[in-house]
Amino acid sequence: xxxxxPKETYSGKVYQxxxxxxxxxxxxxxxxxxxxxxxxxxxPNKPLIAYEIQDIPPADWxxxxxxxYSSVSGDPVTWAKFCQDTLKAKAIALRLIGTHxxxxxxxxxxxxxxxxxxxxxxxxxLIILGSNNAEKDAPVLIAAAEASKDKNCIxxxxxxxxxxxxxxxxMANNHKLIAMSELDINLSKQLNILIxxxxxxxxxxxTDPMCSALGYGLEYTYSVMERIRLAALTQNDLTMQPPMLAxxxxxxxxxxxxxxxxxxxxxxxxxxxRGIAWEATTATALLMSGAELLIMRHPKAVEAVGxxxxxxxx
Amino acid sequence: MALSGVEIFKLLPKTNCKKxxxxxxxxxxxxxxxxxxxxxxxxxxxxxxxxxxxxxxxPPVRPxxxxxxxxxxxxxxxxxxxxxxxxxxxxxxxxxxxxxxxxESDITKKIEEVLSSELDRVGQKLRVDxxxxxxxxxxxxxxxxxxxIISSKAPNVPVILSTxxxxxxxxxxxxxxxxxPIVFGANSGNAEAMANIAKAEKAxxxxxxxxxxxxxxxxxxxxxxxxxxxxxxxxAKKAKxxxxxxxxxxxxAIKKNFKALGYPVINFAQRDDSLHEALIAAVGxxxxxxxxxxxxxxxxxxxxxxxxRQNIYTDxxxxxxxxxxxxxxxxPTQESPLMITTNFSLTYFIVSGEIENSKxxxxxxxxxxxxxxxxxxxxxxxxxxxxxxxxxxxxGIENEVKHRELIIPGxxxxxxxxxxEKLEGWKITVGxxxxxxxxxxxxxxxx
Numbered sequence: 001x002x003x004x005x006p007k008e009t010y011s012g013k014v015y016q017x018x019x020x021x022x023x024x025x026x027x028x029x030x031x032x033x034x035x036x037x038x039x040x041x042x043x044p045n046k047p048l049i050a051y052e053i054q055d056i057p058p059a060d061w062x063x064x065x066x067x068x069y070s071s072v073s074g075d076p077v078t079w080a081k082f083c084q085d086t087l088k089a090k091a092i093a094l095r096l097i098g099t100h101x102x103x104x105x106x107x108x109x110x111x112x113x114x115x116x117x118x119x120x121x122x123x124x125x126l127i128i129l130g131s132n133n134a135e136k137d138a139p140v141l142i143a144a145a146e147a148s149k150d151k152n153c154i155x156x157x158x159x160x161x162x163x164x165x166x167x168x169x170x171m172a173n174n175h176k177l178i179a180m181s182e183l184d185i186n187l188s189k190q191l192n193i194l195i196x197x198x199x200x201x202x203x204x205x206x207t208d209p210m211c212s213a214l215g216y217g218l219e220y221t222y223s224v225m226e227r228i229r230l231a232a233l234t235q236n237d238l239t240m241q242p243p244m245l246a247x248x249x250x251x252x253x254x255x256x257x258x259x260x261x262x263x264x265x266x267x268x269x270x271x272x273x274r275g276i277a278w279e280a281t282t283a284t285a286l287l288m289s290g291a292e293l294l295i296m297r298h299p300k301a302v303e304a305v306g307x308x309x310x311x312x313x314x
Numbered sequence: 315m316a317l318s319g320v321e322i323f324k325l326l327p328k329t330n331c332k333k334x335x336x337x338x339x340x341x342x343x344x345x346x347x348x349x350x351x352x353x354x355x356x357x358x359x360x361x362x363x364x365x366x367x368x369x370x371x372x373p374p375v376r377p378x379x380x381x382x383x384x385x386x387x388x389x390x391x392x393x394x395x396x397x398x399x400x401x402x403x404x405x406x407x408x409x410x411x412x413x414x415x416x417x418e419s420d421i422t423k424k425i426e427e428v429l430s431s432e433l434d435r436v437g438q439k440l441r442v443d444x445x446x447x448x449x450x451x452x453x454x455x456x457x458x459x460x461x462x463i464i465s466s467k468a469p470n471v472p473v474i475l476s477t478x479x480x481x482x483x484x485x486x487x488x489x490x491x492x493x494x495p496i497v498f499g500a501n502s503g504n505a506e507a508m509a510n511i512a513k514a515e516k517a518x519x520x521x522x523x524x525x526x527x528x529x530x531x532x533x534x535x536x537x538x539x540x541x542x543x544x545x546x547x548x549x550a551k552k553a554k555x556x557x558x559x560x561x562x563x564x565x566x567a568i569k570k571n572f573k574a575l576g577y578p579v580i581n582f583a584q585r586d587d588s589l590h591e592a593l594i595a596a597v598g599x600x601x602x603x604x605x606x607x608x609x610x611x612x613x614x615x616x617x618x619x620x621x622x623r624q625n626i627y628t629d630x631x632x633x634x635x636x637x638x639x640x641x642x643x644x645x646p647t648q649e650s651p652l653m654i655t656t657n658f659s660l661t662y663f664i665v666s667g668e669i670e671n672s673k674x675x676x677x678x679x680x681x682x683x684x685x686x687x688x689x690x691x692x693x694x695x696x697x698x699x700x701x702x703x704x705x706x707x708x709x710g711i712e713n714e715v716k717h718r719e720l721i722i723p724g725x726x727x728x729x730x731x732x733x734x735e736k737l738e739g740w741k742i743t744v745g746x747x748x749x750x751x752x753x754x755x756x757x758x759x760x761x
Binding site: 214270274276300313 | 396397398433435526527529531554558561562565570572573574575587589592593594596597599601613614615616617618621622625626628630660663664667670671754
């Protein structure tokens with residue numbers, strides 16, 4: 001019996017989303033096949049990796065991922081420029097973690113200033129993230145969205161508790177919007193519907209089904225992503241077609257495997273290489289399940305995942 | 315594609331003779347469709363029907379056991395394309411390549427890395443499963459000598475013997491007689507000779523080609539020569555081709571019941587850069603590889619790949635669980651705080667991780683709630699005041715700590731009164747609702 005390649009043609013596709021302005025603007029998404037299945041459809045863009053920086057020094061990051069930034073992370077502008085100019089970042093994700101009430105409780109005005117300063121120092125696309133405090137994120141992200149008006153940034157994350165204000169701010173200032181729900185395909189769909197019912201263009205959305213680290217629930221994120229992507233492609237479900245975000249670094253660099261020194265767990269091997277591998281493996285697995293936008297921390301992990309993306313596309 | 319009950323019924327004698335132990339042929343057909351009965355129960359079925367039904371009822375990806383004894387690994391038997399549909403069955407085998415150009419001491423070193431690679435994670439023992447000996451020298455004597463070292467130093471580890479030279483293959487495979495090695499190299503040039511070697515030694519035959527067409531033709535040819543157990547290599551080396559070919563192979567097997575590609579897939583991930591290699595292996599683990607060959611097995615790499623393999627092959631319908639017991643985090647004293655949570659592995663990981671982040675030495679009582687998270691377990695009546703009280707009493711913790719204070723998750727604050735009633739002499743403190751509140755909570759208490 002001769003082999004006939006069982007190729008699939010899907011009725012749906014993923015929206016293509018672009019971010020940034022000018023020559024360094026970038027697009028991701030846009031494919032009409034499962035991840036990297038370019039043998040049966042079109043994959044117009046490669047996944048995009050953004051380097052994560054934050055508004056305050058990363059004292060809470062494990063030492064091995066603080067180290068590469070030790071001379072620049074005291075100031076978000078220097079840090080951003082280092083990522084863009086030295087590490088050749090294609091995009092930067094600025095997390096306004098200092099606005100969290102339990103951290104420095106910085107004001108929305110402070111946040112707006114940081115955003116402005118960073119934007120004036122870089123020309124690659126910027127992702128602007130709150131501190132993941134639903135209440136505080138609303139005023140912070142409104143101020144941030146206004147401060148970056150018309151720069152075509154990606155603003156997030158809008159959640160069920162605060163989506164109205166954040167979506168309105170993203171819309172008024174011409175930004176893209178990350179909609180996050182907690183590891184449930186139905187919640188994710190519902191949030192996308194609620195946001196689009198406000199008049200927000202569904203083709204300007206990015207879905208964050210919530211990330212998990214390798215060994216810490218990765219399989220849940222993996223399967224929710226796969227199911228979202230299948231709904232987008234096979235059922236042509238318009239509410240499930242935004243590209244997906246994997247916010248990898250934040251989830252990876254807080255678990256034991258990225259911190260415990262080899263002296264404590266000799267069977268786990270070198271801690272620095274282990275941490276880098278953990279971030280890169282988590283990211284690679286989520287690329288397989290459909291992530292198009294990744295936020296990562298360690299330069300070596302970013303580089304390694306970039307290399308895999310090249311190999312998967314070329 | 316498996317046949318439906320009605321399709322099977324059409325092939326049966328339709329005599330309702332009951333000799334199979336079922337009241338009617340239709341009832342028997344339904345049982346066959348659900349794989350709860352086997353066709354040999356029917357004494358009157360025709361040879362034609364046997365052939366059709368036999369082929370249709372065989373698993374779409376052939377089950378093969380690689381190696382023998384307690385280190386043998388099962389491969390194949392997969393039934394789905396996506397893990398949310400049904401559990402992926404047999405976790406992919408990780409093998410390390412050993413080249414026969416290495417010195418005896420280097421070979422021995424690699425073997426020792428394999429033998430000491432075992433780790434325990436969430437109650438599962440994980441390890442590098444196999445050794446792939448490669449005939450890099452092109453020399454029969456060197457290949458045989460290296461095979462002998464492996465056979466004597468790692469007698470129980472399943473082995474892949476990789477050579478396209480039939481004389482070398484034959485010499486090496488005889489060293490592993492009865493141990494179910496894989497002879498890897500049948501290609502379009504040597505298929506017949508390799509098939510004969512595999513058949514004579516009851517070895518599994520690795521089949522390699524440069525396209526899926528060529529591969530299908532080869533496996534059919536080899537099958538006709540009497541070899542049933544094969545692992546297949548589509549020639550894919552680049553990540554793009556690995557994902558493409560593995561996907562087409564799995565689809566052909568499962569959706570089209572295409573037997574010529576219904577075999578476990580072997581991928582070669584070797585790269586100069588070890589991290590890059592790990593990520594290529596990650597692609598294979600996620601996308602349908604049954605064997606992945608690596609060039610190095612550093613401990614950090616093993617941990618990451620074992621964990622990914624475990625994650626991908628977890629049963630999506632059965633929550634991962636950790637053992638019920640009282641875990642010590644840091645080095646707790648008799649005065650250190652005691653918290654309780656459920657045994658859903660994610661809950662345990664997140665809660666224990668946050669406690670460790672707090673740097674406050676503590677005890678965490680993990681109660682068996684059949685792998686449910688706190689709120690779900692509470693709603694299901696598995697995380698109740700009386701069960702918590704019984705668990706604490708029976709745990710023997712009263713001999714370990716001087717205090718009598720139990721911190722419960724904020725989500726089950728409602729239980730605090732009734733636990734105090736049932737757990738005499740104990741004070742119940744309501745902790746934070748979310749684990750990420752634990753560092754502030756614990757540090758606040760310690761201050």
